[in-house]
Amino acid sequence: MALLEITGLSKAFGGLRAINGLDIYVDEGEVVSVIGPNGAGKTTFFNLVTGMETPDEGSIVFDGQELVGLRPNQILQLGMARTFQNVRLFPAMTVLENVMVGQHARTRAGLLGAIFKTPSQRREEREIEERSKEVLSFFGTRLAGYRHDQLSMVLSYANRRRLEIARAMATSPRLLLLDEPTAGMNPRETIELTELIGRLRSERAYTIVLIEHDMQVVRNVSDRVVVLDHGVKLTEGSYDEISTNENVIEAYLGRPAEMGA
Ligand SMILES: Nc1ncnc2c1ncn2[C@@H]1O[C@H](COP(=O)(O)OP(=O)(O)O)[C@@H](O)[C@H]1O
Ligand SMILES: [Mg+2]
Incomplete structure (x- = not known):
């Protein structure tokens, strides 16, 4: 069984479906990157997993235990920790x-x-x-x-x-959730942090889920990449698989439009 097994996860804010029927698993020892355009639901996903938001539907099983209904500090004690998109x-x-x-x-x-x-x-x-x-x-x-x-x-x-x-x-923690750890860093700092993420796994045996917008970082650290768009999983796979997927390219760049004269 996966260390983290999420099925049918949904969360709406008013009429907005921030997360919509999401299935995600993370195996022990993996580094999984979650990518997607702004507003795709990436941070909301972390908030649901860490108990900071309550899902409308779905199940989040960590190390065999259902997390839905637990408070954030109870989830912390089960061996999960996170960082935030904005430094706290x-x-x-x-x-x-x-x-x-x-x-x-x-x-x-x-x-x-x-x-x-x-x-x-x-x-x-x-x-x-x-x-x-x-x-x-x-x-x-x-x-x-x-x-x-x-x-x-x-x-x-x-x-x-x-x-x-x-x-x-x-x-x-056994599972470390990092929300855009390289955001705002210069290229040299980004490379250094990429190496650090590799060491977190190789030296400390962490399982890591990473929200990341820098594709070089994603390419260098990920065993698997999950692509979110509008709260749904667009696709998942190795970096090479997702980076050549037409749906992914379209989600980032938009549909090709006819250029006016
Ligand atoms: N607490 C909240 N209340 C209302 N809307 C929210 C809340 N949190 C997130 N959203 C909305 O949900 C969507 C997904 O947000 P978020 O998870 O932060 O996206 P991402 O991290 O992928 O950029 C956005 O449209 C955002 O405005
Ligand atoms: Mg975010």
Whole structure:
């Protein structure tokens, strides 16, 4: 059975069918890219999988367990983490604190325990700090030691995006959902992030679903590509298969129109 098995997923906002009868599976260890024009329903798909939106219909089974009806923090605890299309960090917290805060939802002590500390909670806090530093070390010099105490708002844009990935990694998820991780990055940063996504799989054994608009990134990291358009799956397959599919080309470029004189 697939790690993530989605069937008949639908979600409407008013009259708009953002997701419409979607079937998607993700096998353990795969990197699957979800692509499609603006408004295709990609982010809504992530919101449904992570419990931030409730589907009108359909089933989302993760590691054999039905997720529909669970709250976002319950889904997080089952081993799923995401990043957002627009960076969502705590600007007035340090780099290290931003990574640590993602894990408090998972600890017994919880967020309140992080404020009113008992000895056992202090131990838990130290473990969280160690794990957070270990995760930050994955990013090499980009988020190295001297940066741990800097406020996240002083980081470069690319580093803030890296920090978001670090925060998602810190909860030790099996499935990582990345929403346009290279958006707004320059070509060099994009290449670096592409390599990082490869390392997330090869060194950390994550299963990854990636929403991505940069086709070079999609080509380089994907085992499989799912193409969405108007909330439905247009096609899926290898990069070579989907990039030569006429329906896909049409969804991106529009129907050929007759050019006036
Ligand atoms: N909370 C919401 N309320 C109303 N409409 C929404 C909401 N979220 C998304 N939509 C609409 O659903 C469609 C799909 O949006 P989205 O999933 O963000 O697309 P994508 O990420 O592929 O660009 C868009 O038309 C968007 O305006
Ligand atoms: Mg989106």
